[in-house]
Amino acid sequence: MTFAPILPGATIGILGGGQLGRMAAMAARTLGYSVHALDPDPDCSAKPVVDRLVTARFDDAEAAAELARFCDVVTLEIEQIATAGLTAASKHAPVRPGASVLGIVQDRSRQKHWLSSHDFPLGDYRDAATEDELHAAVRELGATFAKATHGGYDGRSQVRIADASGVPDAWRALRGNDGRARPLVVEQALDLEAELSVMVARRPSGDMVAYAPALNHHERQVLSWSVIPAPLPPDIVRRAGEIACGIAEQLGVEGLLAVEMFLVRDGRLLVNELAPRPHNSYHETELACATSQFEQLARAVCDVPLGDPSVLRPAAIVNLFGDLWLDGGGTPAFDRALAVRGTRLHLYGKKEPRAGRKMGHVSAVGATAEEALARARDAAARLVEPK
Numbered sequence: 001m002t003f004a005p006i007l008p009g010a011t012i013g014i015l016g017g018g019q020l021g022r023m024a025a026m027a028a029r030t031l032g033y034s035v036h037a038l039d040p041d042p043d044c045s046a047k048p049v050v051d052r053l054v055t056a057r058f059d060d061a062e063a064a065a066e067l068a069r070f071c072d073v074v075t076l077e078i079e080q081i082a083t084a085g086l087t088a089a090s091k092h093a094p095v096r097p098g099a100s101v102l103g104i105v106q107d108r109s110r111q112k113h114w115l116s117s118h119d120f121p122l123g124d125y126r127d128a129a130t131e132d133e134l135h136a137a138v139r140e141l142g143a144t145f146a147k148a149t150h151g152g153y154d155g156r157s158q159v160r161i162a163d164a165s166g167v168p169d170a171w172r173a174l175r176g177n178d179g180r181a182r183p184l185v186v187e188q189a190l191d192l193e194a195e196l197s198v199m200v201a202r203r204p205s206g207d208m209v210a211y212a213p214a215l216n217h218h219e220r221q222v223l224s225w226s227v228i229p230a231p232l233p234p235d236i237v238r239r240a241g242e243i244a245c246g247i248a249e250q251l252g253v254e255g256l257l258a259v260e261m262f263l264v265r266d267g268r269l270l271v272n273e274l275a276p277r278p279h280n281s282y283h284e285t286e287l288a289c290a291t292s293q294f295e296q297l298a299r300a301v302c303d304v305p306l307g308d309p310s311v312l313r314p315a316a317i318v319n320l321f322g323d324l325w326l327d328g329g330g331t332p333a334f335d336r337a338l339a340v341r342g343t344r345l346h347l348y349g350k351k352e353p354r355a356g357r358k359m360g361h362v363s364a365v366g367a368t369a370e371e372a373l374a375r376a377r378d379a380a381a382r383l384v385e386p387k
């Protein structure tokens with residue numbers, strides 16, 4: 001099958017207008033594309049940088065079709081889009097990635113079954129649809145993480161369970177907003193050496209490139225910092241790239257696919273979760289790489305030649321959460337952070353800081369990954385004015 005490239009001057013539609021949509025739109029506009037977006041928030045992060053915003057819920061298939069009607073290709077920046085919306089949009093423009101990919105990824109149980117059936121390495125897990133099944137899973141697996149199969153990200157809709165005594169509280173905590181029980185995936189807690197991710201870009205024509213792995217650190221189950229290239233042994237780097245490319249090819253992804261992985265202390269490399277979109281752990285590609293993940297998204301979905309993912313210099317990011325504004329009682333000391341050599345500040349245009357809400361990030365470059373990370377962390381620490 002041959003594909004016609006979608007050249008600059010065309011219009012890209014993005015389902016989702018959060019910070020990822022904002023940064024993707026900025027990169028696409030630099031290439032010469034127009035950008036339309038759909039988001040339920042009329043003041044979403046992407047609003048100031050897109051040509052048109054459709055304000056609608058993520059499960060509004062008619063609105064997704066309305067977005068696509070004026071676009072040459074449609075992509076997404078969040079998994080919470082209803083697959084019916086992608087199907088409706090596809091009647092007016094190519095949708096990349098498609099509904100079949102999203103249908104697998106947005107259901108954690110279906111995602112794990114797909115990975116297992118295609119022989120990709122996973123930690124031990126169980127499905128649980130009742131409290132008794134959750135009890136049985138914890139008895140079999142020991143310490144676990146119980147996660148709702150649908151929805152939730154950045155640590156939401158998941159609970160760590162140390163032993164069977166914690167099951168009742170976890171079961172109550174993971175009930176839906178309507179009070180009903182939700183199906184769960186129960187994952188065995190692992191003794192981790194490191195957490196990493198690999199970003200793959202793939203064109204409809206099948207051409208594919210992978211970025212160097214990013215080393216990630218989470219606090220309260222949310223990404224705190226990330227650095228590229230991950231300072232890991234060469235054999236781990238090679239295996240991680242092979243696994244990620246294998247998944248992208250088997251899924252038939254068109255666009256981006258971030259593959260989050262665990263490196264266990266016994267040497268196993270296991271897949272954690274998939275994200276068919278730009279990923280927080282690759283924001284530093286704007287400074288580190290010849291082609292950022294955001295420009296790469298535009299290239300991939302428009303089926304033009306992919307950019308060079310090579311790391312030109314190590315770079316790191318530290319996420320900035322709304323707590324920084326709330327705890328500090330006002331605007332953080334951005335000037336102090338920017339005084340650190342090699343740093344950059346990126347704010348997402350969100351008007352209301354809330355606890356745990358990602359408001360932006362600081363990034364930094366260095367001669368080594370360790371130096372880049374040290375600079376980024378130093379800059380983030382300086383945002384708080386001394387008392």
